[in-house]
Amino acid sequence: DVKVTQSSRYLVKRTGEKVFLECVQDMDHENMFWYRQDPGLGLRLIYFSYDVKMKEKGDIPEGYSVSREKKERFSLILESASTNQTSMYLCASSSLGRNTEAFFGQGTRLTVV
């Protein structure tokens, strides 16, 4: 059974804090993604990675960075959390190539106060 695991289901952080969201997949997938979901805006891609130590900006990378030191782990970092980063964060992974689906984690509901 494929599995993408996000370290926290719910997180509350203060404005200005540095926040780490962790994601681990056990499917040996090359690609990993971070999305955020907001009402009326759907899923928007923040960053993705197609290999260890490789990363590419998505559609809304501002205010975020990522780290991929090991193939199975992809971290999203909020350098200085702000209230407009309150959102549902979703990690996903997929294998290389076309015609493949992405598998999602259960999501992290982050609230910045």
Place this chain on the structure above:
Amino acid sequence: DQQVKQNSPSLSVQEGRISILNCDYTNSMFDYFLWYKKYPAEGPTFLISISSIKDKNEDGRFTVFLNKSAKHLSLHIVPSQPGDSAVYFCAASARSGGSNYKLTFGKGTLLTVNP
């Protein structure tokens, strides 16, 4: 600029009837299309997909139709069940450098199936 559009934020149908969810796209480089289902406080789960070389794919109660010339796809659920009530996201895949592909999602449609 939204490349994948789901113009209906919500849809309500009666149990047993057909649900039709629509999706339009603008990028002609998209060549693989997927539908995901999402319950509140959970991650999206993959439902069904279709390659651009096909115009129909069926899996049980779920059928996806693709009209490439109109850049339009739809998901049909027959018969609809209360457990189908969820947000449905349309997604499209295109190459993003080298052999990597990334998914672009629509805003989602909330389907409510009434008993």
